[in-house]
Amino acid sequence: MKKLMRKIVFSIILALAVLVLSAVLGSAKIPLANIPGIISHKLFSSVLDPEIDKLIADIFWKIRLPRTLASFMVGGALAVSGTVMQSVLRNPLASSYTLGVSSGASLGVALVIALGISLSGLGSLLLPFVALVFGLATVLAALGISSRFDAGLENQTVILTGMVISLFINSILTIIMALFRQHLQRLVFWQLGSFSGLNWDQLMIITISVVPTVIFLMTYSLEMDLMSFGEEHALSVGIDLKKTKLILIFLSTFLTGASVAFVGVIGFVDLIAPHIVRKIFGSSHKIVLPLSFIFGGTFMALADIISRVIVAPSELPIGSVTALIGAPFFTWVYFSRRRSQDAGV
């Protein structure tokens, strides 16, 4: 227990360190010593230290801090979503993306961009709103079709239906992109994902969407533990399997959908976070879920630092950075675990 506590404390310290690093690093360097003064000035209207450049204070408060917190929140949300999907569907490669959330969101965004749709009142929130609605609608369609073919909603049916719908939507997306080539760049840029330009209002919407959902999902830890032993087993201990599965899939899709809506399609975090967290902290979801959130958030904040520092003042697409770090890391974690299991240790 003490060992576990030490690991948890270390993870929290690591997360805080990465958050601080993310806040100070970038094309404009922000001295660490200035941060408390800036926060105090912005939050409590205290007088700003004359030695602190006002421009630097504004960059920190209006750009860097919301971006840092948003990257942590989105990373955490994607990681929790992946953890839930892998447990519920008993598949180490399952994620909301498998069920079509990114394809649906991309289709929605493509339609808005290609047809030049605008809705008064939504303003800059139009794309996130459409992406979320289309992403959720796609997964709901996958669940609806699965349920029609298989009343028990078995995992294989859900995964296969999700994949087929994803492929179907991707083909529509390709047609739209071919027909409206003039908008191709904007759509591709959206799909690549970015935290640039995120402000406090958007961070607030992300936080309000993510935090209560993650807490609610944590109340289902026990069900996720039991569902990982198989559907028949979960039923026999008294879980209302179909209802629980629908709730969990919907909520984890919502987490991914809310993230994709604001920052585009960012892969790998949802895939690797659950594997790494389980390797370090064991299997119990009451530990795995909150730690996946912390790990995913830390990983994403780190990837975001790399994306904006490595070719500053330009930026690399965040999705490619997560994949570049994530792919070799995941391969190492996954296969070292399999080797140790094969060796019976």
Next chain:
Amino acid sequence: MLEFKDVYAGYNGRDIIKDINFTIKRGESLAIIGPNSCGKTTLLRAAAGIIQHRGQISLSGSAIDTMKRRDIAEHIAMMSQINHVHFPYSIYETVMMGRYRFLRKNLFGRPGPQDIKIVEETLEKTSLMDIKDKSLNILSGGQLQRVYLAHTLVQEPELILLDEPTNHMDVKYQIDVVNFLKDWALKEGKAVVGVFHDINLAMELTDNLMFMKEGRIHGMGSAQELITSTFLEEIYEMDIVSYMVRSLERWKKFEEDYE
């Protein structure tokens, strides 16, 4: 406590078990025996309310298809064959999960003193206490089955359904587990319905036998009433009694040679 009345059940619209009628009372056990694909496991799954059925399955007077999953779990626990461990939980965590219907009363599923007491007593009874922190993925098949037995017992059901409960265990554990459950049912006024391939092991659990063939009950009663060459030949299409007698003579000869 469990009653099947004209029950038909199966998968994808095809009936695997047909016209099943029987009743199990508290303190009674039943061993279901039959060749492969005769519908034994399907019968158990129907009894657990896991698959759809036609006809009437009643649990303590209520129709099982009108009951909530958690209410069914108060009466019935199913000990299934789980050969693949998806995540390596510890033995203690796995057994504690068997308390689901009690733990669920707490929002975050936190175990109370009573849950901890019952889990620890059960770990002692099933000889798992000393290895309670070991991970499931390093256990032998026999140890794994004992973990699931403990997991099933802490659910505190009135009836345990055993699907091929002992096929990963050596002979000692097979007999131990069956005797353990027999005592559990007798002492606590509970019931066990088990599926067996081994007729001898089935008789170790109970004298109340059900033989199945091609989805139907072929005979139900005591071993004395049922076990005849003709009856078993109808089911297995071979002379099982002669085989058993030959085996027994072989064992006797080993014993005599040893003496």
